[in-house]
Structure formats: C-alpha cells, structure tokens
Amino acid sequence: MTASRRVTSLLPTWKDYRSVPRTWRGDLIAGITVAIIALPLALAFGVSSGAGAASGLVTAIVAGVVAAVFGGSNVQVSGPTGAMVVVLGPIVASHGPGAIAVVSLMAGTIVVVAGLLRLGRVVSYIPWPVIEGFTLGIAVIIFAQQVPSAVGAHAGASTNAIVSAVQSLGQVSGPQALWSVAAVALVAVIMVFAPRVHPQLPGSIVGIVVVSVLVSIAGISLTRIGALPSSLPAPGLPAMTTADFSALLGPACAVAVLAAVESLLSARVAASMADTGRYDADRELVGQGLASIASGMFGGMPATGAIARTAVNVRSGGRSRLASIVHAASLLGVVYLAAGVVSEIPLAALAGVLMVTACRMVSRTTVRSVLRSSRSDAVVFVVTAVITVSFDLIVAVGIGIAVAAFFALRTLARSGTVHRESLPGAQHPEDACIALLRLDGALFFGAADRMHDVVTGIEDVSVVILRMSQLQVLDATGARVVTEMIQALERRGVTVLVKGIQPHHQRLADTVGVIASLRHRNHLFTDLDAAVAHARSHAMRSSGPVPAPTSEMLRSVRD
Structure with missing residues (x-):
C-alpha cells in the first residue's frame, strides 16, 4: 500500500454513515x-x-x-x-x-x-x-x-x-x-x-x-x-x-x-x-x-x-x-x-x-x-x-507487561522437553547403542541450556538420532545449541543423525550451522525409518562406545 493510500484509508468517508437511515x-x-x-x-x-x-x-x-x-x-x-x-x-x-x-x-x-x-x-x-x-x-x-x-x-x-x-x-x-x-x-x-x-x-x-x-x-x-x-x-x-x-x-x-x-x-x-x-x-x-x-x-x-x-x-x-x-x-x-x-x-x-x-x-x-x-x-x-x-500508571503497565512476559517465557521454556523414545519396528540387538531423542515444544534462549545438558548427558550409546519434527519454536540461540549438542556428541565419538527439521526452521538451521556440524550431509533425514536403519548400520559396526575420533578419522568417514 502506498503512503497516500495508507493516509486516505485513515480518513472519514460517507460509508461511516450508511447505517444512519x-x-x-x-x-x-x-x-x-x-x-x-x-x-x-x-x-x-x-x-x-x-x-x-x-x-x-x-x-x-x-x-x-x-x-x-x-x-x-x-x-x-x-x-x-x-x-x-x-x-x-x-x-x-x-x-x-x-x-x-x-x-x-x-x-x-x-x-x-x-x-x-x-x-x-x-x-x-x-x-x-x-x-x-x-x-x-x-x-x-x-x-x-x-x-x-x-x-x-x-x-x-x-x-x-x-x-x-x-x-x-x-x-x-x-x-x-x-x-x-x-x-x-x-x-x-x-x-x-x-x-x-x-x-x-x-x-x-x-x-x-x-x-x-x-x-x-x-x-x-x-x-x-x-x-x-x-x-x-x-x-x-x-x-x-x-x-x-x-x-x-x-x-x-x-x-x-x-x-x-x-x-x-x-x-x-x-x-x-x-x-x-x-x-x-x-x-x-x-x-x-x-x-x-x-x-x-x-x-x-x-x-x-x-x-x-x-x-x-x-x-x-x-x-x-x-x-x-x-x-x-x-x-x-x-x-x-x-x-x-x-x-x-x-x-x-x-x-x-x-x-x-x-x-x-x-x-x-x-x-x-x-x-x-x-x-x-x-x-x-x-x-x-x-x-x-x-x-x-505507565510504569505500572510497563512493569506488569514485563512480569507477564517473564512468566510467559518461563511457561514456554518448560514446554521445551527432550524424550527418549523406543525405536520403531522389531527390536534389534544393536538398538541398545542407539538413542532416539525427540525434541518437543520450544527450543529457544529460555530453554536451550537445559535441553543441551539433557542431550549431551546421554551415555553408553554410539548413535543419537535427534528428532526435530515436533519442535514448534526454534530461535537462533536454540539452533546454536543444537549445533553445540551435535559437536559435543561427535567429539565423544557418538554419531549424530538429525531427522525432521521443519521447513520454516531450515534456513535458520543452515545459517547457524546445524547442518554443517553433522559428520556427513547424509546424516540429515526426513523419514524416521530411514534414519533408524542408518543408525543401526552404524551401531552394527561398533562393538561399544567408539573412542573419540581423530581429525583424520573424521575426514575418512564415508557412508
């Protein structure tokens, strides 16, 4: 809308009185x-x-x-x-x-x-x-x-x-x-x-x-x-x-x-x-x-x-x-x-x-x-x-809004959770070495650190699947924390697969480095069954938790 039309739309017209008769x-x-x-x-x-x-x-x-x-x-x-x-x-x-x-x-x-x-x-x-x-x-x-x-x-x-x-x-x-x-x-x-x-x-x-x-x-x-x-x-x-x-x-x-x-x-x-x-x-x-x-x-x-x-x-x-x-x-x-x-x-x-x-x-x-x-x-x-x-009065409204915003952010932060799910389909012997983690709710600056600690604290696994399809809110801080989660797990020798980044989060994930932090581009999935199959193939090649890889090992990884 042009500036002139914007101003005109704010002026009185005869239509204001069409109901008067x-x-x-x-x-x-x-x-x-x-x-x-x-x-x-x-x-x-x-x-x-x-x-x-x-x-x-x-x-x-x-x-x-x-x-x-x-x-x-x-x-x-x-x-x-x-x-x-x-x-x-x-x-x-x-x-x-x-x-x-x-x-x-x-x-x-x-x-x-x-x-x-x-x-x-x-x-x-x-x-x-x-x-x-x-x-x-x-x-x-x-x-x-x-x-x-x-x-x-x-x-x-x-x-x-x-x-x-x-x-x-x-x-x-x-x-x-x-x-x-x-x-x-x-x-x-x-x-x-x-x-x-x-x-x-x-x-x-x-x-x-x-x-x-x-x-x-x-x-x-x-x-x-x-x-x-x-x-x-x-x-x-x-x-x-x-x-x-x-x-x-x-x-x-x-x-x-x-x-x-x-x-x-x-x-x-x-x-x-x-x-x-x-x-x-x-x-x-x-x-x-x-x-x-x-x-x-x-x-x-x-x-x-x-x-x-x-x-x-x-x-x-x-x-x-x-x-x-x-x-x-x-x-x-x-x-x-x-x-x-x-x-x-x-x-x-x-x-x-x-x-x-x-x-x-x-x-x-x-x-x-x-x-x-x-x-x-x-x-x-x-x-x-x-x-x-x-x-x-004005100070009261400002402080009231600030207090309400604090409680709203706290509630939103609590909605951000991490759940470990069972792998779909028939169970395989190597499933014990795979963690399927579903990120729910909101992953933003208010919940990022808590969710980071939960994910990176996972132990006794060789593959982690981060399921992000249920993530409703993702801001730059949240995307950065996902990047840090992946990097922290990879440094420990844990292979990280990411499944289901929502389309409206894709650009942010690319910009902040979520995709780049993966060991391989093929570790990004849109289908859960494909991600689980890929995780099992990695787990089968591992007899237990993998020692931390060297830079030469990381460069040589090929799927």
Missing part, C-alpha cells in the same frame, strides 16, 4: 442518554484533574465530536476519563493548569503519528491481568482523590493520592465535614438505588440535582463548582516555549500511551458488545489524537475513549457515529443554556459521583477470576495494581 432513532436516544451520564463525569473529572470543570466539559464536547468523525469505531464515546485524570493531576501540581492544553496538543500529535505508523495492534500484546490490575489501581486512585472534597478539606501536599487523602483528613472541621459527607452519601445512595426504580433513570444526575436543591434551600455552605463559560472559548494555540516543550515531553508521552491504550481497549470491548461493525485500530489512534489536539486548542484536556460511556451508548441503542455526535451536541446545549445552573453544583456531590464510579470500575467477579486463574496471573494482577497506586 436505519439507526437514527436509536442513535438519538442513545446520544441523549450518554450525555446525561457524561455531564456529571465531565465536570467531576475536570475538577479532579485541577484543570477546572469548564475544561472537562469542553473536552467532552470538542473531543467527542472530533473522535466520532475521525475515529475508527462507530460507537466509541470519547472525553475526559478517570485514568487520564490520574495522570494529569501531578502535571497540574508541577506545571500549573496552563500546561494541560500544551500536553493535550503534544500527546495528541504523538497518538496521531502512532496511528499513521500503524501501531494500533500493539494493544493486543497487553495481557488481561495487566489491564485488570491497571483498572483496579485507577479505581483506588480516583476514590482517594475525592476524599478531600468528600470531607470538605483541601488536598494534602503529597502527589500520591492515598497519602494526600490521609493528609486531608487532618484538616477536617466538624460541621463542614459532616455536611460534605452527608452530600456524598446521599448521592451514592441515589446512584445505587435509582436503577432499581427504573433501569433508564440516571442516578448521577438525579443525585446531583437533589443534593444541589437541598443545599440551596437549607443555605448550607459547601464549595461550589463556580462560574462556567456560557459559550465555547475561541480556539487557539496555547503559548509554549522551548523550555515548556522540554519539560512537558515526558508527561506528554505518558499521556499519549495512556490515551492510545485506553481508547483501543474501549473500542475493542465495544466491538464485541453488539453488531456495530468492525473497528480500525490505526484510524482510532488518528481520531483520538486529533480529538486531543482539538481539545487542547479550545483549552480542554487530553481525551480518550471512555469504556463506561461507550458501553452505555451501545446498550441504549447507539449503532452509528451519530450517537456520539448527538452526545456532544447535547452537552453543548448545556453550556449555552444552563451554565449558570451547573455552576451552583457542590463539589461534594461530584465527589460522590466519582466515588461510586470508582467502585463500579472494579468487578468482584473479574477480580476473583484473575486471582484464581493461575499463580502467575495473580502475581501480575497484584503487582500492576500496587505499582499503579504507589508510583505511576
């Missing part, structure tokens, strides 16, 4: 439903990140439209997410709220480049225990981040969410804390029980409205969201110096990795929920990258695909990109028509929404499944979760 009613309902759920989350995530409620709302609108049009999924809903908030918090603490727009542009550019380089399938290499451990860690951090607002106190000085939450508890003042905790508890109760009244009842919106009205009527002094813009800000490039670029490059790369991983996971989950059409992973990266760039130009935050909102979209009947566009348009209506009302929402009510959301991110059934699946998967899950909470 059939699905538009469901798309409209789903879009409005998602907007009702997304509104409190956008506000809460904006506040929690330190960028402000307006930033979260702008991100949901701008990124929601851009990702819907340019992304690779027909039903993905994008905007601010809890995982992104966890990454952005330390950035705001170190560089100020103004750095968010710059990071959004930089990270978006990186994600677009990743899409153009066709890196979309990389997410498939992230193991399930890593994803679940990552999700658990994010949920714990989001919950901990809401503790200061939940008790009516300022966040602690620490950049670690749990330590900061503990520090904030030391600032608690009696009446203020009681009213804040009561507001959080009321929102949580409404969110839990609202679906039992009616499945479509948006508990988060109802909870926020009830708490806001009660606080206003009672005249309770709780911290509010504050003034919101009554229109979208004009787009523009944020001011950025070379020093800013250097200081924010590392955080931007971390944000880009998180945005790519979370968006692709969400799109993959959505594609399995209903018949919504396949998703294009590379186009999804381009779309999400452009969404973050656009969001940054409007003063918003980096955006990702949101698993919870995407799932609601699909379950509510969304089947085309129109649903995501309607979701963004509905939120835009809130900005122009209800900014004043929204600005009076208490922060404690938003804290209650996020605390319940964090709890819902963790499935007890899933956690039990991971912990009971295998010891290695349980270790990967726990390590990823602990590092996510203690250190950094």
Whole structure:
C-alpha cells in the first residue's frame, strides 16, 4: 500500500454513515442518554484533574465530536476519563493548569503519528491481568482523590493520592465535614438505588440535582463548582516555549500511551458488545489524537475513549457515529443554556459521583477470576495494581507487561522437553547403542541450556538420532545449541543423525550451522525409518562406545 493510500484509508468517508437511515432513532436516544451520564463525569473529572470543570466539559464536547468523525469505531464515546485524570493531576501540581492544553496538543500529535505508523495492534500484546490490575489501581486512585472534597478539606501536599487523602483528613472541621459527607452519601445512595426504580433513570444526575436543591434551600455552605463559560472559548494555540516543550515531553508521552491504550481497549470491548461493525485500530489512534489536539486548542484536556460511556451508548441503542455526535451536541446545549445552573453544583456531590464510579470500575467477579486463574496471573494482577497506586500508571503497565512476559517465557521454556523414545519396528540387538531423542515444544534462549545438558548427558550409546519434527519454536540461540549438542556428541565419538527439521526452521538451521556440524550431509533425514536403519548400520559396526575420533578419522568417514 502506498503512503497516500495508507493516509486516505485513515480518513472519514460517507460509508461511516450508511447505517444512519436505519439507526437514527436509536442513535438519538442513545446520544441523549450518554450525555446525561457524561455531564456529571465531565465536570467531576475536570475538577479532579485541577484543570477546572469548564475544561472537562469542553473536552467532552470538542473531543467527542472530533473522535466520532475521525475515529475508527462507530460507537466509541470519547472525553475526559478517570485514568487520564490520574495522570494529569501531578502535571497540574508541577506545571500549573496552563500546561494541560500544551500536553493535550503534544500527546495528541504523538497518538496521531502512532496511528499513521500503524501501531494500533500493539494493544493486543497487553495481557488481561495487566489491564485488570491497571483498572483496579485507577479505581483506588480516583476514590482517594475525592476524599478531600468528600470531607470538605483541601488536598494534602503529597502527589500520591492515598497519602494526600490521609493528609486531608487532618484538616477536617466538624460541621463542614459532616455536611460534605452527608452530600456524598446521599448521592451514592441515589446512584445505587435509582436503577432499581427504573433501569433508564440516571442516578448521577438525579443525585446531583437533589443534593444541589437541598443545599440551596437549607443555605448550607459547601464549595461550589463556580462560574462556567456560557459559550465555547475561541480556539487557539496555547503559548509554549522551548523550555515548556522540554519539560512537558515526558508527561506528554505518558499521556499519549495512556490515551492510545485506553481508547483501543474501549473500542475493542465495544466491538464485541453488539453488531456495530468492525473497528480500525490505526484510524482510532488518528481520531483520538486529533480529538486531543482539538481539545487542547479550545483549552480542554487530553481525551480518550471512555469504556463506561461507550458501553452505555451501545446498550441504549447507539449503532452509528451519530450517537456520539448527538452526545456532544447535547452537552453543548448545556453550556449555552444552563451554565449558570451547573455552576451552583457542590463539589461534594461530584465527589460522590466519582466515588461510586470508582467502585463500579472494579468487578468482584473479574477480580476473583484473575486471582484464581493461575499463580502467575495473580502475581501480575497484584503487582500492576500496587505499582499503579504507589508510583505511576505507565510504569505500572510497563512493569506488569514485563512480569507477564517473564512468566510467559518461563511457561514456554518448560514446554521445551527432550524424550527418549523406543525405536520403531522389531527390536534389534544393536538398538541398545542407539538413542532416539525427540525434541518437543520450544527450543529457544529460555530453554536451550537445559535441553543441551539433557542431550549431551546421554551415555553408553554410539548413535543419537535427534528428532526435530515436533519442535514448534526454534530461535537462533536454540539452533546454536543444537549445533553445540551435535559437536559435543561427535567429539565423544557418538554419531549424530538429525531427522525432521521443519521447513520454516531450515534456513535458520543452515545459517547457524546445524547442518554443517553433522559428520556427513547424509546424516540429515526426513523419514524416521530411514534414519533408524542408518543408525543401526552404524551401531552394527561398533562393538561399544567408539573412542573419540581423530581429525583424520573424521575426514575418512564415508557412508
């Protein structure tokens, strides 16, 4: 595929909307439903990140439209997410709220480049225990981040969410804390029980409205969201110096990795929920990258695909990109028509929404499944979760993948075995001097030394047949070890025959020297019976183990 066709394949086409004539009613309902759920989350995530409620709302609108049009999924809903908030918090603490727009542009550019380089399938290499451990860690951090607002106190000085939450508890003042905790508890109760009244009842919106009205009527002094813009800000490039670029490059790369991983996971989950059409992973990266760039130009935050909102979209009947566009348009209506009302929402009510959301991110059934699946998967899950909470999300994913890779390599190495088999057919007197060794599974750097020791440790034989037809994996180290096996046995005077090198291993065996290490080219076989017959002819000429041959003897060997 040429470069121009590659780029063209990542752009929107009219085919993206060919199902709209059939699905538009469901798309409209789903879009409005998602907007009702997304509104409190956008506000809460904006506040929690330190960028402000307006930033979260702008991100949901701008990124929601851009990702819907340019992304690779027909039903993905994008905007601010809890995982992104966890990454952005330390950035705001170190560089100020103004750095968010710059990071959004930089990270978006990186994600677009990743899409153009066709890196979309990389997410498939992230193991399930890593994803679940990552999700658990994010949920714990989001919950901990809401503790200061939940008790009516300022966040602690620490950049670690749990330590900061503990520090904030030391600032608690009696009446203020009681009213804040009561507001959080009321929102949580409404969110839990609202679906039992009616499945479509948006508990988060109802909870926020009830708490806001009660606080206003009672005249309770709780911290509010504050003034919101009554229109979208004009787009523009944020001011950025070379020093800013250097200081924010590392955080931007971390944000880009998180945005790519979370968006692709969400799109993959959505594609399995209903018949919504396949998703294009590379186009999804381009779309999400452009969404973050656009969001940054409007003063918003980096955006990702949101698993919870995407799932609601699909379950509510969304089947085309129109649903995501309607979701963004509905939120835009809130900005122009209800900014004043929204600005009076208490922060404690938003804290209650996020605390319940964090709890819902963790499935007890899933956690039990991971912990009971295998010891290695349980270790990967726990390590990823602990590092996510203690250190950094991206570091956690990297270490989680490394730990999972270690266990996977160990399992693969254990699959590499050596079995001594009985010779086929009727037994001959000389068979006791012949060892038929079958190499199974994987012969690679992780198993090479162990298999080498087993083969070269064989004693009291004059001929060894290495049966390689069952060898599924062979790398350069493994091929080199086979060469060393042959050379070690030949030095002891043991004739080595090789049977059944698979065609896709042939070139590697030739290159590394497996074939050249044989005493004669005729010692390479494709048929087991022929190899055994040849071994017996050698064994018949030997009255016992053969003394180590001299170089002249080796040159004179002829079959």
